[in-house]
Amino acid sequence: MSNYKFPFEKLNVWQRSIELADLIYELTKTFPDDEKFGLVSQLRRASVSISSNLAEGISRRSFKEQAHFTSIAFGSLMEVLSQSILSERKEYISKNDLFKVRELGFELSNKINALRKYQLAQKTKYVEEPRAEYGNELSELEPLVEQLNNLTSEAIDYPIESVEQLNDLTIEPDYFAHPTAIIDPKVQIGQNTKIWHFSHIMSNSVIGETCNIGQNVVVSPDVKLGNNVKVQNNVSIYTGVICEDDVFLGPSMVFTNVINPRSAVNRKNEYLQTIVRKGATIGANATIVCGHNIGKYAFIGAGAVVTKEIPDYALVVGNPAKQIGWMSEHGERLVFDENGMAVCSGSRDRYLLEDGVVVKRDLNN
Template identity: 70%
Template structure:
C-alpha cells in the first residue's frame, strides 16, 4: 500500500488510515487512525491529521497545521501555513469534551490563508477565500472574500482567486479565465454557457 503514496521517513502513519494514491506526506507529520485522505493530497511539514478527519482529493496543507476531529475538507481545498481549526466551542483542561466535537466543513476549492483561525461549527463555502490572519467566527458564503478579526466580507472571488467586479446588472468576469459570475440576492453563482 505504501508504494501508492510518498511518506517522508520522519512522518508517522497510524494503523487504520485510508490514504489514496499520489498523496505526499512530509517531514514530522502525523496521520492518526481512521482518517481518510483522498488522491493527490499534499501534507506539509509538521502537520497533524486527527482521527476521523476526511480530506477530499487534491487538498494542499501547508506547514504547521493541525486538522482536528470534526473537520472535513472537500476537493481542492488550500490550507495556508500555520492556520488553525478548533473543534470544541468551550474547551477546559479539566473537562473532557471528546464527545462534543463540532463539525466544520471547508467546501470545494476554498482557500484559508496563513495564520487564519476557523472557529468550529463555522463552514467555509465553495471557492471562498479567507485572508491571512483572519478569525472566522461565522459561516462563509460561496465565493466570499473575507479578512480581519473578526472576519468580514469585503468582496467576492472567482474560482481562480481573482476579486470580482460586478456591473450594474450583477455580472462579473474572471480576468484569468473569462468565466462569468452572477451576483443575485447576496449570493454569487458561476454561469456556465
C-alpha cells in the same frame, strides 16, 4: 417427473452447502436492523453463492469451466467464515454459533477442494462429447456424481509455508511518506499523495488522491480530506473537520473543535463539525472557530478569525472576519456591474450576483 432430482442435488457438497445457507439465514434473523444492508446481506449472499456456483459448475461440460465455478464457491465459503468471525466479535452471534459455522465450513472446504482438484486433474477436456440436442444429458452425469461424492481432500490444498510467505509480503504504498512521518493503522490515503517531514496521520482518517501534506502537520482521527487538498506547514486538522476537493490550507492556520475548552473538562463528546467546501482557500495564520462552514471557493484572508458561516465565493478578512468582496474559482477578485455580472480576469469565466448569492454562469447563459 416431479420427484426427479438434478445431478447437483445429489452432490453431498451441494447438500451441505444448502445446510450452511439455512444456518446463516437463521442466525442473521436476530442481527440489528442497521445491519440489514450490511452483514446480513453480505452473509446471506455469500452463503447462497456457494450452492449456486456448485450447481452451475456441475452442469458445465468443460472440466475447466467446472473448476472455475467450484473456485468461486470456495471463495464465497471463505467470505462466510470471515464475516461470521466478525459477527461474533460484534456479539451478533454466540461463540457456539460461530463454532457451528466453522465446523460445517471446514467440512465444506474439504469437499470443495476435493471437487476442484478432481476437475483440474482431468486430462480430457469435456465430461463427454457435447451434443446438439439437450435430451437427457443431465441424467448421464449421475455416474460422475457418485464418483464425486466419494472424493476426499485436505481443507487447504497448498503447503502452510505458502501462508507464511503471504504474511511476509509487503505492499508498497501508492503514496509518498517521508521517513520521519508517522502513519497510524487504519488510515486511508489516496494515490500520489505526499506526506512530508514530521507529520502525523492518525487512525481512521481519510486522505484523498494527489494531496500534499506539508511539514509538521497533524491529521486527527476521523478527519476527511478530499482529492488535491494542499495543507501547508504547521497545520493541525482536528477531529470534526472535513475538507472537500481542492481545498488550500495555508501555513499555520488553525482549526478548533470545541467552543469552550477547559483542561480539566473532557469535552470529546462535544466536538463540532466544520466543513470546508470544494476549492476554498484559508490563508496563513487564519483561525476557523468550530461549527462554522466555509463555502465553496471562499477565500479567507491571512490572519482572519472566522466566527460565522462563510458563503460560496466570499472574500473575508480581519478579526472577526468580515466579507469585503467576492473571489472567482481562479482566485481573482470579482467586480460586479449594475446587472450583477462579473468576468474573472484570469479565466474569463462569468459570474452572477443575485440576492447576495454568487453563481458561476455557463458560457451559453
